[in-house]
Amino acid sequence: MKKVLVLGGGFAGVEAAIYLKKEKNLEVTLVSDRDYFYIYPTSIWIPTGEKTAKDISIPLAQLGAKHGFEVMVDAVTALDAGAKRTTLASGRVLEGYDYIVVAMGQDKMKAKGIEHTLSICGKPEEAGAIKDRLDRLIEKGSGKIAMGFGGNAYDSSAVRGGPAFELLFNVNTLLKRKRIRDNFELTFFAPMEKPGQKMGEKALVMMDKMFGMTNIHKKVGSKITSFEADGINFEDGTKLESDLTMFITAGKGHSVLEASDLPLSDAGFVVT
Missing domain, CATH: 3.50.50.60 (FAD/NAD(P)-binding domain)
Incomplete structure (x- = not known):
């Protein structure tokens, strides 16, 4: 079974994890710096009182349990794409993954x-x-x-x-x-x-x-x-x-990517 590491718990990361788990031969782990998925587009209703933060937040553990991916709550501090090695704020180093999906958004x-x-x-x-x-x-x-x-x-x-x-x-x-x-x-x-x-x-x-x-x-x-x-x-x-x-x-490009070995544009985004 192939192992996939998804970096980021926003729309891109969660959608990637859900989609990848539809493949039976993939083991998927999602890393996020917070333990909930925040629905940003709906946040425009919070300042005027129509919604609260709780209304538009979904626990990542709940999404992981429903769709079959593991959730790891920690912040990514470094990425070595060539070695497929990810370092977290806790000091933990993640290795041994066949694929890494970078979905941490922008700075x-x-x-x-x-x-x-x-x-x-x-x-x-x-x-x-x-x-x-x-x-x-x-x-x-x-x-x-x-x-x-x-x-x-x-x-x-x-x-x-x-x-x-x-x-x-x-x-x-x-x-x-x-x-x-x-x-x-x-x-x-x-x-x-x-x-x-x-x-x-x-x-x-x-x-x-x-x-x-x-x-x-x-x-x-x-x-x-x-x-x-x-x-x-x-x-x-x-x-x-x-x-x-x-x-x-x-x-602009995420600071973790700016310090990585990935090819970047002048704006700091990954060039594919």
């Missing part, structure tokens, strides 16, 4: 002052932190909220912008429902001239219409230079004031 690009932001696509607990910050502004009765995403100059596909649009519209709806929308300034921001362009020109036109209909401001086309506790600074010399900044950083 986030760092921006100056990023600690002043929260991300709906960051660690799962950040969605709850956004809710806490939003609740405090709602209790106050007014505020400035800015949500946006960044880009990777080496790989335009390493952008996850959809959740920023979705969460911003969700917040707009929540504030309207509470009859306090007019007391808030909502702004979408991004460094590129046409954020969301990969969705097509028609989608861009529709997005602009939605911004107009919901009175959401837009700040695009200028590089983000830094974040501060009270806003975002741009290369054109302007500052967008914000009491709550939600920012989805662009992705």
Whole structure:
């Protein structure tokens, strides 16, 4: 029987493990740095109270038992692809696997002052932190909220912008429902001239219409230079004031892969 090691407990890793176990002659082990599968696309409903983290988390042990793969909760710290050797944070070294599936996702690009932001696509607990910050502004009765995403100059596909649009519209709806929308300034921001362009020109036109209909401001086309506790600074010399900044950083290659012997692109992703 062949042995397969799957690195990563997100969508790619879990789907790979489930699919591979359909082959009767494969023994599959999945390694994840957390013991649950987090449904990121649904997290946009946590800040507005429609969902909780528990609602969108599934124990990996439960998935492993159902589909027949082993789950190992530990973080990957090093990978030697040539030797098929994986080192974990606990110090354990995994060897003897016939195949290794790398599905650890991407790391986030760092921006100056990023600690002043929260991300709906960051660690799962950040969605709850956004809710806490939003609740405090709602209790106050007014505020400035800015949500946006960044880009990777080496790989335009390493952008996850959809959740920023979705969460911003969700917040707009929540504030309207509470009859306090007019007391808030909502702004979408991004460094590129046409954020969301990969969705097509028609989608861009529709997005602009939605911004107009919901009175959401837009700040695009200028590089983000830094974040501060009270806003975002741009290369054109302007500052967008914000009491709550939600920012989805662009992705880059995982740090474990950057230190591995795998061939990588300029953005740090594995070249196949």
